[in-house]
Amino acid sequence: MKKTIQKIPFLRILIALVIGICVGSFIDTGYWILWFLSSVLLSLLIICSRYYNYHLAPFYGILLTVIFILTGITVYKFYNRKPVFYKGGVYCAVVKDIPRIRINSCQAILKAEAFYSGDSVYDTNENIMAWFENSESAACLVPGEKIYFHQSPNLISNNNNPFEFDYKQYLNRKKIYRQVYLPSDRWMRIDGGISLTPFRLAQRFRMQFLGIYRDSNLGDRERHILSALTLGYKRDLKPETKSIFASAGAMHVLAVSGLHVGIIFMAFLYCFGFIKRTKAGRYIFLILVICVLWLYALITGLSPSVCRAALMFSFVTVGNSLKRRSNIYNTLAASAFFLLLINPNNLFDAGFQLSFLAVSGIVFLQPRFEKMINCRYRLIRYFWGIITVSVAVQLTTFPISIYYFDQFPVYFWVSGLFIIPLVTILIPLGFLILIFNGIPFFYGALTLGADFIIDLIVSLLETIEKLPLSLINISFSTPQFLVISGIIISSFLYIHTRRKIYIKSTLVLLLFSLIISLIVKINNLSRQEIIVYNTDDLVVHLISGNSNYIISDNKLPEEGYLKDMIINTVINLKLDKPCYLIMNDDFKDENLFLKNNICLFEGKIFQMGFARKMVSDVITPEIVISSYYNRHLSASEKYVRLFITNKKKSTNNPGIGMKVHYLQVEGAYIEKW
16 A cells, blocks of 8 residues: 555645645635745755655655645635725726626626726726626627626625525635626727637637537537537536436536547547657657647636546656656646646535546546456447446445435446447537538538437437436435545455455444434434525425425426425435425414414414414414515514514514514524424
């Protein structure tokens, strides 16, 4: 084990850097102090190097680890320093990415470069999420174009509903802290105002390529899938299309990653590999392949997965050109190290985590699985290799994918059997369509071929989606995720070292997992809880043990944000299928009594919706949940301890002893008893 670690020098400094980034995300300290400490320790390290001997080796190693931990903290703090938030003037901004056209608006990310207030001009460097009123002018915006706008952005906030995706933190990780809505009369183009960087120029090329697909004979669904597969542009994908791929365990092919970069690399090697025959040609090939890989990464949006793949292929190509043997684990660790050094927020990106875990699983497990079956037939070996790759990826990524997405595709190995070969054909076809779009006959033939393959892929995935238990909804709490991850790591260490201690640690962690599951089930049996969600419509979730009831003022739609929010709560709390009710329904069972908007639930009395008076002076609710705050609800108002409303803060004073909970300000209301 020690020799293995010595062969992966980047692994040790990567672990130290990751620890530093994690620490930096929790502590609050100035990065200039960290720079000073790092400089002092680096000076000590240089002194130790000059007088290095065997006895100083432990001190040298500890000092080096501490330096990289401090480097991680410093890099995180420096990268995430917030800009100055200006208000009340005029902003000069540049469009960073391809605008997204929606039904009623146009969404784009702007980079504010200057702020004008009176006669003063302030330089600024702030990313702002902007929604433009839908108009022809907004639809024609392109990356690199400059605009003026005079509307102060607002800080991004969450609805603070339980188990809700943390959209605010997600955007903060991308250094976007504010958002703004711009009506047509609040912004204008700057004539001749262009600010191009390599990334923005690449996004312009991406727009042109998307235009070629748009002008083709492909249907909307086929065009959107091909755009995602070749250009990494997934914004136009319909929810039902994403659902088909997710249910069949093929969602990963829609994210540009190692498969796509590998196809680009192999195609380039096949076409221009002859250049490497001379010594000078090896270096020319090296420069060309690195340029091609990173140009593709730029065009596809520089996602963590494509950056990882491009960096790994770059390292491998450099090693081959210099005739140096490379350790794949060290190459993987080096790629992660440099990507985190450039952008430490990558560590918290699900795509980054899944990408590196998937490759680690393929490298470590797939060769071992492949040796289980020896067959002389090449076709069988090929499909067995696809199955082993799929299984290896799922084994290493399933804890984190369940932790983030609360679902597990059962038939992932079936979809992989045909999705990988078909996508391997489809991606080059997509690029050939872009190259030969000016040649009518050839272009038409390529388009027909791509259309046929995409329809075949979707039809096969739809068949898999309809199979029983194709997608299992399951969730892991943080302790469960950590324990199950520990079990997988211990198992891998045993496979590698054959040391019995790892079997013991696996069994101990498995026992902890069972204990955690038992504690969760016991807590579920005694749970009594009310959740009032922060939404435009009033939605109340009542929970008693595993039984739960959804009471709303209107019938909920079959799909959308409201339904997803409820399903997230049900899955994460491991509840039974909820009973859906309307506030003015009459309902009765062993847990709930509902009549005339008055609800009796597990010893608590609630009034839901607007009512001019209580049912009686005897039955007085503790909590009133309504969109309307009427100062004269009832003569018995003094008994109401809490009023919950989804409207903005009112100037009316609450009743005597009554507290008002404003959902839009304070987020969802949760009470347990």
